[in-house]
Amino acid sequence: MSALPAGAAGAGMGSGLVLLNNLGQLVAALGGGQGPAVYVSLFSIMNCAGRIAFGCAAALAPSNGGPGPTCR
DSSP, X not given: OOHHHHHHHHHHHHHXXXXXXXXXXXXXXXXXXXXXXXXXXXXXXXXHHHHHHHHHHHHHSOOOSSOOOXXX
């Protein structure tokens, strides 16, 4: 893997972690009405659901001779 895709992947994952870690403070600073805990919980649940959905989609996608999931 070259440095450019690895750096882009690292930056993408890092920005998601920064958002998740600071979401409560961001909501409070922007005047979130229901409290930061609701938004943090909603973000976490959707994050988990998205990971499960994309994991299942990747497992069900046809493999064209390349690397595939190890659970087959």
